[in-house]
Amino acid sequence: MFLKNSWYVAGWSNEIQRSLTQRWIIGEPLVLYRTQAGKVVALTDRCPHRRAALSKGNLIGDTVQCGYHGVTLDCSGACVAIPGQQQIPPSMKVRTYPVVEKWQWIWVWMGDPEAADESLIPDFRYNSEPGWVSTGGCIDVKANYQLLTDNLLDLTHETYVHTRTIGTNEIVETPMTQRVEGNEVHVQRIIKNAPPPPLFSRVRKLEGNIDRWQVIRFQPPASVTIDARAYPAGTDDLERGLRWFSVNTITPVDARTSKYYWTITRCFAQDDAEVTKTIHDSIYTTFMEDVEVLEAQQIMIDTDDSMKAEVGVRADGGSVAARRIVEKLVKQQSTALAS
């Protein structure tokens, strides 16, 4: 079961314009568009007449005309026209969802509109902070969203999956520390005096060994930022080092499909387009390595009828804590709905 009372990314700000776009979020179909005044609207993408997809219809002014029999709805979801009749039944309407544009993304609140609280949008300020340059993308993944958050909360896998870009042996040899703060999980690993991974050397001239920081912050249900730093070993000199935020938020499409929105936002070589391209292409390749593992893992989960429990290891700490938080919030939501 998904957390409904939550913000999910429905797309990049520049993706939603003056046309109808369909997006599925936590198993619900949405149609998104921008009004003439520039405000993004999200409505249920299911016509109240015969359930045709509204996104296949037409955007006329700020209204959506169903492409099947012409029922027309305004941006509050209310019906404003039914061809051939004056009378509009009160139930001829669709739901409208609260929408906020922030940190380059369009966020949709999937739960009770009364509970929509903008301050619950994850803190992704580095996507648009002055002095920082970001590059990113969105990857369609055939796996449950929590396989992705598990992956981001345990970077031990970098040693095995990402040897060509950000993986080194020292990662797995350095223990992580972890703490839970309210509904957030913080995981930290500081690798001292180790050779830089290949991608760091490609984008930054790092001479000799580095101290490498991986400071991870999880915000429910599925947002993870990684503050990644590399200092010349034994120093705190960022002028000669590297720092970027890996910003990740996963939108569940349904139980087995996800949209993985990501950016890497850095505070060095801001004007160097070549560096941006190298980071973009290398991180995309890196994430596709994850996707290959996770999609194969999802098939193994789906086809396992042995009922055997998974066997945990110490490095699971962060992902287990994150799953517990989501489980708690989903339980609270079910209790609230039942009362």
Ligand code: FES
């Ligand atoms: S299904 Fe939309 S108008 Fe008939």
Ligand SMILES: [Fe+2]
């Ligand atoms: Fe990875």
